[in-house]
Amino acid sequence: MAVMKVEYTADGFAIITMQNGENRLNQVYIDEMTKILDDIERNEDVKAVITTGEGKFYSNGLDLKWMQSEREDVVNNFRINLGQLQWRIAHFPLPTVALINGHAFAGGAFIAAAHDYRVMNVKRGWICWNEILINLRLQQDSLDLLRYKFGRMEALREAVLFAKRFPAKRALELGIVDIAGEPENLLKEAKQIALKALGTNGIDRGMLQTMKKDLFPRLHFRSKI
Template identity: 55%
Template sequence: MSTDKVTVEFTEDGFAILTMRNGQNRLNSKFIQLLNENLDKVLRNKNCKGLITTGEGKFYSNGVDLEWMMKQNKEVHLNFRTEIQGLFWRILHFPLPTVAALNGHAFAGGAFLAIAHDYLVMNSKKGWFSMNETRVGMRIPPATLEVLSVKMKNKQAVREAVLFARSIPASEAKSLGLIDEVGELSTLIETAKKLILGALGPTGLDRDMLQVMKKDLYPRTQLDNGNTKSKL
């Protein structure tokens, strides 16, 4: 399997920049595997201060690879549902500060991937933030709804972005609290680094304690099949 569709760069100043390089960066089983493999690389680097994810060109991620999904059987569908929700929760509970640097469009599953991060920064001149499930006639699975419920508290943001499935530009996304900062494409990575440094503070944070706190604040109670499980 080629790994050039997802790369991770460790910068001299201590950050991991994970870049999705597969066009629209649609999510399927192989692409999620590549993302997880690169997240593993980040965890193995004990000198890494924080994780920044981004894309190339017009898209951060255009959501689930529906063309691929249509060719799969029920078993693959169920496995993929487990895989994608596992990815969202892995990012949500990642033991480093995380920033999604939205270079372009973040649609549907791509938007959920983005909000699983601690911070979001967005290109001021290109891209929409859109959870378009209402418009395409799809329900949001329970475990994914739980990601939404713990990360999107502004009722106006829920109404506009989720209920009415609007495509929201950067300036409005910031006013709704969907993202934290807006800037030129060329400044997104530096802005992301500043957010991570601000989160770490002058003394830094212990990885294990940060992950424990994330799990306490954002408990996962839904299994991928909709059943409940006890809090870890």
């Protein structure tokens, strides 16, 4: 069974829905997301990308059970691939919106952070970077991404240093999400924020990607873990 699906809408959106329970991150997740992003880039009718989940979770982070069952080289390659996926989303040549339907923890919160915009459900879910609570040091590559996306020291202090679990309204106050909305309105609001970003005349895909890479350069890429 596929862990995610994509819907191409008549109004020009590619909506990626993660549909694997807690939507934990493993190599299957990366392979499927990569294929979908490849397909989206080939589709000239797509104006913007929205990612979301089903039920209680946007993504609950790394698939630790899977990682513990795999060889070290497989896990190391997965970590490299996950970093590449995060930065691919950050540099994607279309507007990207994370529709955070439920919990977004750790690696799942990084996936959400990589998007241009985040809209979050006020009725369900926390966003949290809880690595410090499991004594896991963040790599510079990941810290760069958070610094680019959340420039306020208060947000970084509370989110990363003290691993606070933020509901939508608090995440909005800290600038971590752009909209805290009712669940029935989130898709409409996600579409509106992407269309507003494009403006009436649109933006060239190639130029948008170049500008993202200029604004958010990947400084600490490592080929080995």
